[in-house]
Amino acid sequence: MKVVIIGGVASGMSAAARLRRLDEQAEITVYEMSEHVSYANCGLPYFVSDVISRRDNLLLQTPDALWNRFRIKAKVQHMVTAINREAKTVEVKNLATGKITNDTYDKLVIATGARPRKLDVPGIERALWLRNVTDADSVKQALQDAENKTVAILGAGFIGIELAENIRHIDIPVTIIQRSNSILGQFDPEMVQPLQAKLEKHGVKIILNAEADHITKDQVVLKDGRKIDAGLVFTAAGVDPDNSLAKAAGLKIGSTGGLWVDDQQRTSDPNIFAAGDAVEKHGQLTGEQTLVPLANLANRHGRLIADVIAGREVRAHNATGTVILGAFGHAVGITGLSERAAKKAGIAHEIIHIHPNNHAGYYPGSKRLSMKVLFDPLTGKILGAQANGEDGVDKRIDVIATAMHGGLTIDDLMDLELAYAPQFGSAKDAINIAGYVGNNVFNGTTPTVQWHQLEAARANGAQVVDVRSAGEHGFANIPGTVNIPVEELRDRLSEIQVEDVVVYCQVGQRGHIATQILKANGAKVRNLDGGYLTWAAGMESLAH
């Protein structure tokens, strides 16, 4: 059997190596158009600033090593220019020599990845991007050589922000220009506001609700006329599936623009498989097709293709989507649906926000961790989670991603037995607290109001009471709210507007206690979810 693989990075290389392990006889050829196979593309932004200083570290395999260990023929600087499905051949151009040849296949794997989204802006041709190691070399050189050492990045997605952090590490001024009203559109705004503050604190200028009108030789001119210094410009406005080859071959393209595959990664041609950023995935939560350009799924589905080609009866799991980003010591992570995405998909949801510690507060170095969890109001099934903080974000996101894979409910989070010693977690871990808080919302013990619903509640006549201490209230509060510390509440019930009252504290815990006290005394009461901290982050995100 002869298998040709187009693209030698994540999914392509996973398919190739796995196939060799399952089939010692198969003839396996990988065509990769860049100069390297199996490079660490998620490391490229860190190479630019020398956080990753050794270029070798980015190169996980070489064609020689692949041949010696796996008998895989890996041909770099070889671009497949056409697929002939009837003849079962591919046309291949040697980019070094220009020579064109044809190769035959029994099975073909398309692993062409994604490419930076093209922006329709005059002057964009001088913009740089980061797709492979050669790009990273050029960017590094350009940053060194630039006379006008200022950078503008078009897009506040993952790559844009990682790039901004690394360019700040080498002390070059950076401006990020973002079309929408918040950074990292996968997240809800109040959950990325602390990251935005951190970026700004470290000198990254962020301009939201702005679009480039045109690019001059040393500036980006915005539609509103503002001019941004930019000796170098980067496009980082997301990626699009690189499926021109598949399109030309007449393979079915999905509604998302990604290459369509079945649950065995088979395209509309039974002899052609595909995986990675070029293909669309079936979304676990929405039930719809979706683009999830993530390395984890690319590797997993590449391996699965090999299993299928080798005759195994295996099927891909639907995609949830889990991502994390760290910059300047602050991390944000998400798995599953955001509030924004749930609303867009018309999926009913309850929401909780919590602000526990990453580990026991009594042990040195504990840090605040903020989490948001969405769950189904009827079944309690977890729909998604977001987290931010200096430490422990990855762990909590991974736990929730695993819980979602298992179909667990918000109540199950109470019962998870997680590793506790004071330097690692808490007797009631953040995850358990999410369960406790969610349980109270799920079964109606504590009705809540979201930060963005507070104004409407007040407009409807609700009294808003700060149940924190007088000192906390004096330090920062929601304007126009009265202060009755939870400890005094039982003695000051006469000051409460029992028909409609919203209570709040710093993170929501004392508000929960106050809610119970007031409920027991006949009030119609709601707790401000996530307390002052969530409200303040939300309002700050609106202020941009």
Place this chain on the structure above:
Amino acid sequence: MKVVIIGGVASGMSAAARLRRLDEQAEITVYEMSEHVSYANCGLPYFVSDVISRRDNLLLQTPDALWNRFRIKAKVQHMVTAINREAKTVEVKNLATGKITNDTYDKLVIATGARPRKLDVPGIERALWLRNVTDADSVKQALQDAENKTVAILGAGFIGIELAENIRHIDIPVTIIQRSNSILGQFDPEMVQPLQAKLEKHGVKIILNAEADHITKDQVVLKDGRKIDAGLVFTAAGVDPDNSLAKAAGLKIGSTGGLWVDDQQRTSDPNIFAAGDAVEKHGQLTGEQTLVPLANLANRHGRLIADVIAGREVRAHNATGTVILGAFGHAVGITGLSERAAKKAGIAHEIIHIHPNNHAGYYPGSKRLSMKVLFDPLTGKILGAQANGEDGVDKRIDVIATAMHGGLTIDDLMDLELAYAPQFGSAKDAINIAGYVGNNVFNGTTPTVQWHQLEAARANGAQVVDVRSAGEHGFANIPGTVNIPVEELRDRLSEIQVEDVVVYCQVGQRGHIATQILKANGAKVRNLDGGYLTWAAGMESLAH
């Protein structure tokens, strides 16, 4: 309703606070025999060395604060000395005044915890232990005052090791004396060997297979006659449920010695509930009753008692048991069954060992993480996991604990979408790798042999081949094994004893490739699970 709670730390305080939130009218009284309520007992070892320097930090609540916020009467230095179930009263002794009173209850909660196991060794009366803040004060003082500044710790369990680390932090010589043949009996020996090496590197002397015969005024004399300098002696040989009160009241005691409760934490008396270290739990994996003295379950079950008393229909989840320990920057964690426990319980299991990185190897600071996962040979269901390393142990153990809660299989681990950016994880996270490796074992792609089975395999005539590079083989290898690098294997098949061959590499990955090459060439071949690293850790653990 009048509720009396005996014990004001984890489960007792959780029950009290939750009950107030569910019932504003209940009369709630907590009797605590020590001088403090709601103290951080897991922090006590760290207070001894001033890693936690502020004593206040250990005291999470005071009786005054509990009254002001929750209207809970918390009485410290009050010891319940008897329960009269017919009269529904408790007899209470004020330890400060000696005065004895009686109190009535409608519902009683027993949260008396556990006490250090008593050792039957002459001279043991001078031994110290750590159960509460007052103990920690005494220990701190004793370490300062001791003329003979040497310490012996009887027992290499969690508290013994945490104590040893902290005593080394203040530069006092420490010897741990352990009866069995490895530290931390919940773990398998090869999984804690690296921790033992780390402890020894930092000057903790560990004597295994040894028992104290008697204790003199400045030594511990072992049964084999060895004498251990010990100005101070600590007992840390595990804990026993502190249920003398419950016993005297005629409540049902389980076969484990823990207080028996149903799945609503109700004792054999319907008006008496119990939770925490005093009670036995129902083991999820073995189906048997078990003692799991952990703070997480104590808090959870305390909260559940309040729910039940308040009339809610809730039930406790069976216990899995998840623990972690860190010392000198090295962590070991476990959830579910060890190999030892599975064998003891007669539960069939497959095993994998892996040694991946905590995060992408190309990003600075990546560390090796060693994991062991047990799963059911028929269903693939995960039965337990252990991990050790400098970073990321807690995360992987928490993910597996969550997976087990959801009833996931070893194959599911392949599909978990975990948070990946190079500073947090890998495109194929350690968890995914466990899935991939486990999948190969589960479906028979790669048969394996465990480190402790290798000698038997050789005795049966198996050839053992090191498929690493010549350099690696030369550096350290399994004695008497031949070296054929995996890259040369296809050309040197004639050197392979095809009837029975075991291959090994450093961690198992190249061994897996070699296994496939040899299988395809007709050999009966097995891969040494976990490679040289697991074998070496296992052999080292036997050498003690």
